[in-house]
Amino acid sequence: xxxxxxxxxxxxxxxxxVLGVIGVxxxxxxxxxxxxxxxxxxxxxxxxxxxxxMWGNLNGQVFAIFIVVDAAAEAAVGLGILIAFFRNKETINxxxxxxxxx
Amino acid sequence: xxxxxxxxxxxxxxPYFFYVLAGLAIAGGVLVITRRNAVHSALALIVTLLAVSxxxxxxxxxxxxxxxxxxxxxxxxxxxxxxxxxxxxDRAAKDRQFNRMWPVGLAAACVLLALFVSAIVKGKTLFxxxxxxxxxxxxxxxxASMLYGEAGKMGQYTFAFExxxxxxxxxxxxxxxxxxxxx
Numbered sequence: 001x002x003x004x005x006x007x008x009x010x011x012x013x014x015x016x017x018v019l020g021v022i023g024v025x026x027x028x029x030x031x032x033x034x035x036x037x038x039x040x041x042x043x044x045x046x047x048x049x050x051x052x053x054m055w056g057n058l059n060g061q062v063f064a065i066f067i068v069v070d071a072a073a074e075a076a077v078g079l080g081i082l083i084a085f086f087r088n089k090e091t092i093n094x095x096x097x098x099x100x101x102x
Numbered sequence: 103x104x105x106x107x108x109x110x111x112x113x114x115x116x117p118y119f120f121y122v123l124a125g126l127a128i129a130g131g132v133l134v135i136t137r138r139n140a141v142h143s144a145l146a147l148i149v150t151l152l153a154v155s156x157x158x159x160x161x162x163x164x165x166x167x168x169x170x171x172x173x174x175x176x177x178x179x180x181x182x183x184x185x186x187x188x189x190x191x192d193r194a195a196k197d198r199q200f201n202r203m204w205p206v207g208l209a210a211a212c213v214l215l216a217l218f219v220s221a222i223v224k225g226k227t228l229f230x231x232x233x234x235x236x237x238x239x240x241x242x243x244x245x246a247s248m249l250y251g252e253a254g255k256m257g258q259y260t261f262a263f264e265x266x267x268x269x270x271x272x273x274x275x276x277x278x279x280x281x282x283x284x285x
Contacts, residue, residue, distance in 0.1 A: 002117065003116075003117065004116060004117055004120045004160075005229075006229055007222070007226060007229060008120065008124070009157070009161070010222055011222065012124045012127060012128065012157070014215070014218040014219070014222065015128050015131070016127060016128065016131050016150070016154075017214075017218070018211055018214055018215045018218065019128070019131040019132060019134070019135055020131070020135075021210075021211045021214055022135055022207065022208060022211040023134065023135035025203075025204075025206075025207030025208070025210060025211060026135075026200045026201060026203075026204040026207040026208060027135060027199065027200060027201070028194075028197065028198065028199060028200065028201045029140060029194050029199070031140045031143075031182065031185060031186055031189070031191075032134070032135070032137075032140055032143050034182070035134055035143055035144065035147050035182065036134065036135060038147065038151075038174070038178065039131055039134060039135075039147070039150065042150065042151065042154050042174075045154070045166075045170075046154055046157060046158075049157075049158055049161050049163045049166055050161055052161070052163070052236075053161045053162060053163070053236060054229065054230065056235070056236060058236070058241070058244050058245055058248060059248075059258075061163050061165065061166050061241075061245060062245060062248050062249065062259055064163075064166050065165075065166060065169055065245070065249075066259075066262065066266055068166075068169055068170065068173050068174065069266045069269065069270060070266075070269070071173075071174070071178065072173060072177060072178055072270070072273070073269050073270055073272075073273035074273075075178045075181055075182070076181065076273045076274065076276070076277040077273050077276045077277055077280070079181055079182070079185045079277070080276060080277035080278075080279075080280035080281050081280055082185060082189065083185060083188060083189070083280070083281045084280045084281060086188075086189045086190075090190070091193075091194075092189050092190075092191075092194055093194065093197065094201060095201055095202070
């Protein structure tokens with residue numbers, strides 16, 4: 001069997017990233033859009049850790065931890081905004097969040 | 103593991119583990135973006151997160167794998183499930199799930215996928231065909247000395263680490279203020 005190289009991890013990460021982008025662009029439910037953003041961040045993390053293995057130094061892993069911190073902050077603020085919005089408009093559809101649109 | 107990737111010295115089962123974990127991660131991702139019920143999406147996302155954490159273990163990154171399980175699968179997913187409980191998902195589940203522009207979005211994502219595929223295939227020769235072996239037993243210690251510094255000196259990322267703590271503080275305050283009754 002072919003040994004697993006960095007290339008294999010890059011393919012998996014690209015697939016996860018594109019799945020996340022599809023979720024962000026097509027879903028209407030805000031909660032699932034936020035989950036898709038988590039998928040994207042995970043794909044980036046996987047790339048960073050794979051490259052850290054490829055070069056044999058730990059900078060990539062430290063960056064992955066910083067991205068996890070960012071993801072936590074983003075989820076907290078995003079879900080807070082979602083709750084404030086739900087309280088005002090009783091909907092969680094992206095289509096109906098259009099106050100700033102022309 | 104041998105840095106030169108000598109195939110005879112590799113453990114036999116490693117490729118199978120990789121394919122199982124990668125398949126689980128991608129299947130979970132597909133379920134996240136197709137399920138009607140948000141709770142099912144959250145459960146599928148947990149499967150993806152655990153599979154990705156298994157891939158980190160295969161990449162000699164045990165600390166990142168632990169952080170992934172504790173922070174993502176433990177913290178962020180609980181936050182998601184709480185919010186799903188607070189907002190009314192019954193109506194959202196009966197609604198149309200995809201927005202009106204979904205063919206355009208899908209086409210844009212396919213273009214992005216083609217871009218990735220061409221970049222990976224064309225750049226395949228640029229990647230050195232090697233996997234360095236990282237010491238697993240001192241992984242956490244090395245990451246800590248990069249984050250906190252050692253022997254009284256600042257580490258490479260100490261300043262960024264402090265800024266990250268400030269970011270988390272701002273995010274906590276923002277979330278609390280945002281969810282108050284009257285903004």
